[in-house]
Amino acid sequence: MTAFNPPSYASPMTAAKRLARYVDLLDLPENMVGEIIDGQLHTHLRPTPGYAGTLALAGLWMD
Numbered sequence: 001m002t003a004f005n006p007p008s009y010a011s012p013m014t015a016a017k018r019l020a021r022y023v024d025l026l027d028l029p030e031n032m033v034g035e036i037i038d039g040q041l042h043t044h045l046r047p048t049p050g051y052a053g054t055l056a057l058a059g060l061w062m063d
Contacts (some may be wrong), residue, residue: 019039019040020036020040020041021036021038022036024036024041028043030046031045031046031047032044032045032046033045053062
């Protein structure tokens with residue numbers, strides 16, 4: 001009698017991806033901002049104060 005050998009699958013099992021949570025936003029470094037879209041955390045660097053002021057002035061000028 002031979003031992004049962006399960007079939008091999010094309011891809012190995014992987015862990016399920018964890019959805020981003022609000023606490024993940026709170027854990028970001030001070031120089032980064034982020035948002036959660038469809039359960040994924042998207043981050044980018046926070047604009048410097050001078051750049052943010054320029055954007056605000058440009059917005060007022062465009063109105």
